[in-house]
Amino acid sequence: MRLVLFIVFAFFITSCGQDNYAKYAPIYNKITMDEVPDYNNLHNWAAHPAKKDPSDSIPKPISNTPHSEQLVDVFFMHPTSYLDPSRPYGWSASLKDTKTNIYTDYSSILNQASVFNEVGKIYAPRYRQAHIQAYYPITAADSTNAIAAFELAYADIKNAFEFYLKNFNNGRPIIIASHSQGSTHAIRLLKEYFDEKPLAKKLVAAYIVGMAINPIEYKKLSACTQPEETGCILAWRTYLEGYIPPFVQKESFKSIVTNPISWDVNKGEMDRFSNDGSVLYKFNKVITHVAGAINHEGVLWTKKPQFLGNFLFKTKNYHVADYNFYYLSIRKNAAVRTNAYFSNNKITTD
Numbered sequence: 214m215r216l217v218l219f220i221v222f223a224f225f226i227t228s229c230g231q232d233n234y235a236k237y238a239p240i241y242n243k244i245t246m247d248e249v250p251d252y253n254n255l256h257n258w259a260a261h262p263a264k265k266d267p268s269d270s271i272p273k274p275i276s277n278t279p280h281s282e283q284l285v286d287v288f289f290m291h292p293t294s295y296l297d298p299s300r301p302y303g304w305s306a307s308l309k310d311t312k313t314n315i316y317t318d319y320s321s322i323l324n325q326a327s328v329f330n331e332v333g334k335i336y337a338p339r340y341r342q343a344h345i346q347a348y349y350p351i352t353a354a355d356s357t358n359a360i361a362a363f364e365l366a367y368a369d370i371k372n373a374f375e376f377y378l379k380n381f382n383n384g385r386p387i388i389i390a391s392h393s394q395g396s397t398h399a400i401r402l403l404k405e406y407f408d409e410k411p412l413a414k415k416l417v418a419a420y421i422v423g424m425a426i427n428p429i430e431y432k433k434l435s436a437c438t439q440p441e442e443t444g445c446i447l448a449w450r451t452y453l454e455g456y457i458p459p460f461v462q463k464e465s466f467k468s469i470v471t472n473p474i475s476w477d478v479n480k481g482e483m484d485r486f487s488n489d490g491s492v493l494y495k496f497n498k499v500i501t502h503v504a505g506a507i508n509h510e511g512v513l514w515t516k517k518p519q520f521l522g523n524f525l526f527k528t529k530n531y532h533v534a535d536y537n538f539y540y541l542s543i544r545k546n547a548a549v550r551t552n553a554y555f556s557n558n559k560i561t562t563d
Contacts, residue, residue, distance in 0.1 A: 288377060343366050347363060450512050452513070
C-alpha cells in the first residue's frame, strides 16, 4: 500500500508525467545512451552546467528577482524515478529507458535540483538506480537483488562524483543535495569523501532529504543547528501531524531532523504562515502558506497542507513533497549558507 500511495502522490506532485513523455520522447529517443555511464558524455548527466536542462528553471514569480552569482557547485542525487511495476529492466534501471529519463528530468531535476540554481552550478548524474520495489523486498531473493541494485547505483554515483572532482570542481565549494534513493547514496558518499576527509573543508552544507540519518553515523560531520552554519547536514522526512509510519516506529534511533522553515534547532515549530512559498503541481506557480514544519521525534510534521484541491490529498506521507513544500525556504537558506561559507573562509569572488 505504501508503494501505491508513493507512486500516486508522485504523479500528483508532478501532475503532467504523461504529457511530458509525449512532448519529450521524440527528442530523448534520438539520444544514444550508454549501457554503462561514461560521465564524459553530457547525456549521462541529468543536469550539468554545460547544457540546458530543467535544473536551470526558475519559477516565474521569482524569475525577475536579483540572483546571486553561482559561487559553488551542487552535486545532486535524484530520487527513484524507475517506478514501472513490471520492472522492464529488472531491479536496476537502464540509462536507455526514455520514460525514466524524462520522468527524472521533469520531476526531481525540475522541482528539486532547481532549488539550488541561484547559488550553484548543478551536477546531477544519471545512474542505474534501483527500482522502487528494492525498498520493499518480499522474499529473500528480492532482498539479495535489492542489495545488488543499490550497490550498482552507488557505484555509478561514486564514479560520477570522482569524475566531477577530477574534471569540473577546480577547488570550488560544494553543496551536496539529494532526495529519497539519492539520499541513500548521499549518506554513503558523505562518509567516504567528506567525514574526517580534507574535502570536508569544501562542504558548504549537505541537504540529505527524505531518509533517516543516525546522528552517530559520522565521526566529524553533524547536524546543522543554525541557519548560517556550514559544513553540516540537513535532513527531514515530512508527514501529517500526528502520524509516525510503522517503519519509523521500528527505527532504533531518532533521525537527524531539520526544520526547513526556521533552520534553527531552537525553533522546532513553525506554522504555515511562516512558509514563504511552495512549488507543487505547476512549477511556475509559487503558493504561499501551504505547509508548516514541526520537528518531532526524528520526523517532520505539518498540519494538512492548504492548497487548491487539497481535499483529494488523502495520504499522511508527504515524502514526495519534501522539497516542494519548502521550495523558497530551501532556496533562501542555500544562499544564506553559501554567503556564510565565503565569509567564514574569507574567500573573495573577484
